[in-house]
Amino acid sequence: xxxxxxxxxxxxxxFATDQEVRWCPGCGDYAILKAVQRTLADMQVDxxxxxxxxxxxxxxxxxxxxxxxxxxxxxxxxxxIATGVKLANPELDVWVVGGDGDMLSIGGxxxxxxxxxxxxxxxxxxxxxxxxxxxxxxxxTSQTGTRSPSTPYGSVDRxxxxxxxxxxxxxxxxxxxxxxxxxxxxVVLQRAYENKGASFVEIFQNCIVYNDAVFSHFTEKKVxxxxxxxxxxxxxxxxxxxxxxxxxxxxxxxxxEVVTIGEDGVTExxxxxxxxxxxxxxxxxxxxxxxxxxVALGVLYCDPAPxxxxxxxxxxxxxxxxxxxxxxxxLLRRGHTWEV
Amino acid sequence: xxxxxxxxxxxxxxxxxxxxxVRFAGDSGxxxxxxxxQFTLTAALAGxxxxxxxxxxxxxxxxxxxxxxxxxxxxxxxxxxxxxSGDDLDVLVVxxxxxxxxxxSDVKLGGIVxxxxxxxxxxxxxKAGYTENPLETGDSLDKYRVIKIDMSRLTVEAVKExxxxxxxxxxxKNMWALGLIYWMYGRRRQASVxxxxxxxxxxxxxxxxxxxxxNAGHAFxxxxxxxxxxxxxxxxxxxxxxxxxxxxxxxxxxxxxxLKGTQLAKVGLTFCSxxxxxxxxxxxxxxxxxxxxxxxxxxxxxxxxxxxxxxxSYAGSLGITSSxxxxxxxxxxxxxxxxxxxxxLIIVNSQRAGPSTGLPTKTEQSDLYQAVFGRNADAxxxxxxxxxSTDGFDVAIEAVRLATKFMTPVMLLTDGYLANASExxxxxxxSTYEPFEVEFRTDPEDFAPFARDDDTLARxxxxxxxxxxxxxxxxxxxxxxxxxxxxxxENHQRMTDLRAAKIDGIANDIPEQExxxxxAGDDLVVVGWGSTYGPINRxxxxxxxxxxxxxxxxxxxxxxxPRNLGDLLQGFGQVLVPEMxxxxxxxxxxxxxxxxxxxxxxxxxxxxxxNELEGAIRGRLEx
Numbered sequence: 001x002x003x004x005x006x007x008x009x010x011x012x013x014x015f016a017t018d019q020e021v022r023w024c025p026g027c028g029d030y031a032i033l034k035a036v037q038r039t040l041a042d043m044q045v046d047x048x049x050x051x052x053x054x055x056x057x058x059x060x061x062x063x064x065x066x067x068x069x070x071x072x073x074x075x076x077x078x079x080x081i082a083t084g085v086k087l088a089n090p091e092l093d094v095w096v097v098g099g100d101g102d103m104l105s106i107g108g109x110x111x112x113x114x115x116x117x118x119x120x121x122x123x124x125x126x127x128x129x130x131x132x133x134x135x136x137x138x139x140x141t142s143q144t145g146t147r148s149p150s151t152p153y154g155s156v157d158r159x160x161x162x163x164x165x166x167x168x169x170x171x172x173x174x175x176x177x178x179x180x181x182x183x184x185x186x187v188v189l190q191r192a193y194e195n196k197g198a199s200f201v202e203i204f205q206n207c208i209v210y211n212d213a214v215f216s217h218f219t220e221k222k223v224x225x226x227x228x229x230x231x232x233x234x235x236x237x238x239x240x241x242x243x244x245x246x247x248x249x250x251x252x253x254x255x256x257e258v259v260t261i262g263e264d265g266v267t268e269x270x271x272x273x274x275x276x277x278x279x280x281x282x283x284x285x286x287x288x289x290x291x292x293x294x295v296a297l298g299v300l301y302c303d304p305a306p307x308x309x310x311x312x313x314x315x316x317x318x319x320x321x322x323x324x325x326x327x328x329x330x331l332l333r334r335g336h337t338w339e340v
Numbered sequence: 341x342x343x344x345x346x347x348x349x350x351x352x353x354x355x356x357x358x359x360x361x362v363r364f365a366g367d368s369g370x371x372x373x374x375x376x377x378q379f380t381l382t383a384a385l386a387g388x389x390x391x392x393x394x395x396x397x398x399x400x401x402x403x404x405x406x407x408x409x410x411x412x413x414x415x416x417x418x419x420x421x422x423x424x425s426g427d428d429l430d431v432l433v434v435x436x437x438x439x440x441x442x443x444x445s446d447v448k449l450g451g452i453v454x455x456x457x458x459x460x461x462x463x464x465x466x467k468a469g470y471t472e473n474p475l476e477t478g479d480s481l482d483k484y485r486v487i488k489i490d491m492s493r494l495t496v497e498a499v500k501e502x503x504x505x506x507x508x509x510x511x512x513k514n515m516w517a518l519g520l521i522y523w524m525y526g527r528r529r530q531a532s533v534x535x536x537x538x539x540x541x542x543x544x545x546x547x548x549x550x551x552x553x554x555n556a557g558h559a560f561x562x563x564x565x566x567x568x569x570x571x572x573x574x575x576x577x578x579x580x581x582x583x584x585x586x587x588x589x590x591x592x593x594x595x596x597x598x599l600k601g602t603q604l605a606k607v608g609l610t611f612c613s614x615x616x617x618x619x620x621x622x623x624x625x626x627x628x629x630x631x632x633x634x635x636x637x638x639x640x641x642x643x644x645x646x647x648x649x650x651x652x653s654y655a656g657s658l659g660i661t662s663s664x665x666x667x668x669x670x671x672x673x674x675x676x677x678x679x680x681x682x683x684x685l686i687i688v689n690s691q692r693a694g695p696s697t698g699l700p701t702k703t704e705q706s707d708l709y710q711a712v713f714g715r716n717a718d719a720x721x722x723x724x725x726x727x728x729s730t731d732g733f734d735v736a737i738e739a740v741r742l743a744t745k746f747m748t749p750v751m752l753l754t755d756g757y758l759a760n761a762s763e764x765x766x767x768x769x770x771s772t773y774e775p776f777e778v779e780f781r782t783d784p785e786d787f788a789p790f791a792r793d794d795d796t797l798a799r800x801x802x803x804x805x806x807x808x809x810x811x812x813x814x815x816x817x818x819x820x821x822x823x824x825x826x827x828x829x830e831n832h833q834r835m836t837d838l839r840a841a842k843i844d845g846i847a848n849d850i851p852e853q854e855x856x857x858x859x860a861g862d863d864l865v866v867v868g869w870g871s872t873y874g875p876i877n878r879x880x881x882x883x884x885x886x887x888x889x890x891x892x893x894x895x896x897x898x899x900x901x902p903r904n905l906g907d908l909l910q911g912f913g914q915v916l917v918p919e920m921x922x923x924x925x926x927x928x929x930x931x932x933x934x935x936x937x938x939x940x941x942x943x944x945x946x947x948x949x950x951n952e953l954e955g956a957i958r959g960r961l962e963x
Contacts, residue, residue, distance in 0.1 A: 019824060051804050064812050064825060069804035071654055072814025074677050080644040084651020084659060087635050088610050092804055113640040312635060319630040326632035328600060332767050337586045338385050
């Protein structure tokens with residue numbers, strides 16, 4: 001019997017390039033990069049079958065720091081280039097990385113169509129609610145009233161919710177995490193990787209220079225337990241420092257409410273169980289905002305469907321099976337021909 | 341199965357003519373395109389050379405009887421080589437007053453106008469803008485031979501036995517008109533009969549009614565109900581190279597060429613496009629070639645289409661995108677990315693009249709500036725053009741060859757005229773096409789993503805998934821060799837120079853420019869590109885028959901220009917550049933070679949007429 005040397009086990013370091021990382025000191029992107037590298041190592045993915053595609057923005061520098069194949073493209077268009085990669089070679093494992101401006105403003109259209117087509121790829125949206133690379137203008141996810149160089153008196157337009165948008169576009173996998181959740185984020189990333197189809201992950205990311213602490217009202221340690229709910233499929237939607245708060249449906253209304261177990265006769269049995277295949281429930285979870293509600297994190301929705309790239313190739317193969325491999329000389333002579 | 345009934349008239353009673361130009365014009369719903377296509381097929385089967393020009397409205401279902409709803413199909417067919425769809429009409433068939441008012445001025449003096457009097461109702465006359473019936477009053481038709489036939493009534497009578505409603509019966513009147521024109525030119529009806537039987541295989545009554553109408557129109561001519569002076573014509577077969585023929589539009593030949601090119605290169609074809617007139621037909625054609633492994637993607641917009649094509653090329657297939665001028669404008673930033681990252685890509689531009697929406701169904705060749713110059717920064721890219729409906733095959737193959745050999749986007753320029761116009765095509769022998777198989781880089785030794793081939797300056801093409809070659813590319817300036825992000829000033833200078841040198845070097849890879857007609861040093865050379873080939877060729881040959889020393893040069897390669905073109909042009913007395921734009925190639929030639937080239941320009945949405953070009957040439961040589 002041959003003695004097989006086990007393949008060397010990849011570590012997070014094996015996914016790091018020799019390029020100097022050029023984000024601002026203290027940027028949340030560092031933590032996300034570390035989590036992604038660790039997740040890929042944990043799952044022992046093949047770096048050479050992996051492609052990172054990005055658009056433009058701070059987050060979009062990501063591929064240069066990943067020891068995989070990588071393509072840093074143009075503003076907003078990364079989902080289109082990633083779609084082309086999957087059409088040409090569905091075997092490749094494709095990750096799309098971008099920020100809120102890239103993927104919800106200039107590239108919002110492409111994000112929508114990648115999701116509705118269910119192209120098999122992971123879409124990581126680093127949401128920092130600001131334009132970083134262009135020096136601090138408000139973004140489509142900025143809260144109304146955000147003061148920025150382009151809105152010195154405060155922005156007047158209303159923000160888009162990334163997770164609700166992704167659900168509305170027909171996405172089949174919608175999850176959320178945050179840069180500082182170094183235990184939670186790899187679990188979410190792993191789920192995204194394992195899902196076949198477009199896996200949309202919104203990662204709340206702090207921009208220390210232009211929008212510092214914009215998420216502190218639910219990420220700071222002292223409020224995190226009361227202002228975050230980590231959803232898990234099949235488990236009750238319970239949160240709070242004392243794990244005694246929960247979510248339930250309001251009687252006769254399509255609305256959630258926060259209740260306290262042990263008060264007003266509420267028992268654990270009254271609390272909703274998280275069903276990640278329930279799209280309307282996912283929409284309710286995605287819409288929750290502090291202070292009335294906690295922010296829902298984890299896999300809000302996962303209900304796999306056939307992938308676009310798979311369907312395209314299945315169709316080609318079926319036609320080849322039906323008609324036989326194309327014969328060019330026959331194609332040239334198809335239709336009316338005549339001899340002179 | 342219905343059969344041909346009337347007998348063919350013997351050839352000897354007919355006037356032999358060398359060529360003829362016939363136009364069928366009617367309402368969008370009158371089936372004029374179909375009628376023209378059938379006449380084309382029959383002319384080809386009779387051995388004539390031919391060229392066609394379908395001209396249809398932008399509106400999908402324009403209101404019946406309106407001038408903007410007129411659809412026309414023109415064919416020039418003859419016993420000699422046919423270079424264009426024809427200047428003036430010998431025969432105009434009009435199915436309603438709107439078709440008459442919009443087409444009459446194109447009929448030559450003394451030409452034949454055949455009108456369906458049954459459609460000249462007060463309502464249709466007024467919709468077309470006539471205050472009185474020109475068939476009955478006024479002098480507007482005095483210069484023509486007018487044949488007034490109530491085709492509507494005769495069609496309804498001819499199909500009576502099939503029990504169709506009046507409306508259904510009238511749908512066959514285009515076949516009645518076709519039958520009459522078949523008689524006029526001594527054409528056999530069998531091919532159209534076969535076609536009708538096949539098309540309406542599931543609806544025998546409709547097939548039979550259409551064939552009855554076709555036969556009735558033919559019999560109308562045959563039984564001498566026509567005016568005495570119109571006794572029918574005959575057009576002998578042309579001297580045509582022997583072989584197997586089919587007809588192709590420019591779209592057909594480009595689609596076939598793209599597929600053949602990727603086969604010769606041994607790469608996959610990923611075609612990504614967004615619907616736009618007149619480019620959509622290319623998407624339709626390639627979408628129907630899936631048994632060849634062709635992947636087609638109808639993207640959400642023009643930018644997504646080019647983005648997906650670039651992604652496909654990055655992944656090791658050949659990405660191809662297609663559009664018309666406004667869509668190409670949207671793609672330009674992404675084309676810059678493909679230039680920067682040096683990935684192969686083909687962009688097919690079916691030019692139309694603009695700017696903006698312009699005249700979507702009308703032709704123009706006004707995107708030369710856009711193709712050569714229309715990007716931010718120094719972003720050179722090869723540009724090649726299609727000069728006839730059949731030429732698209734070789735040009736598309738050449739686009740694939742250049743894109744893969746030089747790792748560059750290539751823009752292929754065609755136009756709305758070529759997209760729809762058809763010509764007979766001698767089906768080429770595929771064994772004469774040399775393969776040019778792509779070598780993907782797999783060797784990790786000394787691998788650098790932006791190291792260059794000594795000859796072509798092309799960088800290696802690596803498929804993601806290749807072991808030990810993982811690397812990153814992107815739109816930020818890349819360090820020479822490694823491809824890492826580099827903001828170093830001297831590196832940007834070097835990379836800009838290298839990108840330019842790579843594209844300039846293509847001039848050494850392509851053939852030297854040949855003179856299509858005439859001799860170096862002639863008094864005047866007409867320099868053209870694209871779909872103006874036909875009219876320039878004929879105009880120059882006519883002028884040469886008159887003894888004028890005129891030459892014709894037609895460019896396939898717009899950028900880089902052929903390496904000998906400058907010297908060639910310097911030798912001619914005058915340089916005349918006819919274009920369906922406001923003067924684009926002429927500016928390029930003047931800038932490149934400092935030659936006193938002069939433009940001759942036309943932008944009315946229609947191809948050049950031969951006599952317009954003859955006038956321009958004569959005017960310059962007789963002064």
